[in-house]
Amino acid sequence: MIRQLTIRDLGHEEPTLLLTNQLQRSPAKLIGRYAQRMLIENNIADGIDFFHMDALSSAVAMKVDCDLQLTLMASSLYRLLGTTIGNGYQTAKPRHIFQDFVEATAGVTIGEHHIQVKFQKRAHNPYLLGAGFAERETVIPWLGRKKLRLLFG
Numbered sequence: 160m161i162r163q164l165t166i167r168d169l170g171h172e173e174p175t176l177l178l179t180n181q182l183q184r185s186p187a188k189l190i191g192r193y194a195q196r197m198l199i200e201n202n203i204a205d206g207i208d209f210f211h212m213d214a215l216s217s218a219v220a221m222k223v224d225c226d227l228q229l230t231l232m233a234s235s236l237y238r239l240l241g242t243t244i245g246n247g248y249q250t251a252k253p254r255h256i257f258q259d260f261v262e263a264t265a266g267v268t269i270g271e272h273h274i275q276v277k278f279q280k281r282a283h284n285p286y287l288l289g290a291g292f293a294e295r296e297t298v299i300p301w302l303g304r305k306k307l308r309l310l311f312g
Contacts, residue, residue, distance in 0.1 A: 166190055203231070205252055244290045259283045274299070277310040284311045 164177040164186055177193055184192075237256050241248035248256060260283055268275045278284060287293070288311060297307040 164189060166193075169194075202234070203227075205254075244286050246286050246289075248286070260287065269305075272305060274302070274305050274307045275310055276307065280311075287311065 160180065160182060162179050162182055164179070166175045166177060169175050175193075177189065179189060181189060234253055237253035238249075240260070241251050241256050244256075244260070248259075263281060264279050266277045268277070278287075287309075292309050293311055295309070299305050299307055
């Protein structure tokens with residue numbers, strides 16, 4: 160058995176038709192769940208658009224699953240960066256975080272035991288400093304256990 164709900168005023172000109180096999184749930188709960196799913200789908204679509212994966216690499220199901228998995232992982236890492244930075248970036252889209260923090264010019268010095276990345280002065284650097292990135296040293300095992308150090312100019 161299938162249940163049909165017609166919903167108006169969801170941001171579309173035409174009403175939305177919702178088909179479900181949930182016969183016991185109230186319309187309010189069904190519509191709420193539908194809205195949650197739409198937010199998830201919109202975030203995935205935004206990630207695919209931002210990470211330039213609008214054309215998946217192959218029709219082979221395994222490749223499509225891999226593409227989607229990599230997109231979701233990258234999106235999660237941007238979300239983690241935004242949460243670490245705070246100041247409203249917890250809910251920022253990956254594209255916004257990329258433009259403010261990742262897309263930056265820096266000088267890279269590779270020494271015997273350290274890799275230093277010195278960022279140019281930017282308006283958003285105080286957020287990175289406030290999040291403690293200047294005090295962190297990250298060991299990079301595949302580079303002979305060198306430590307990565309970020310410097311802000």
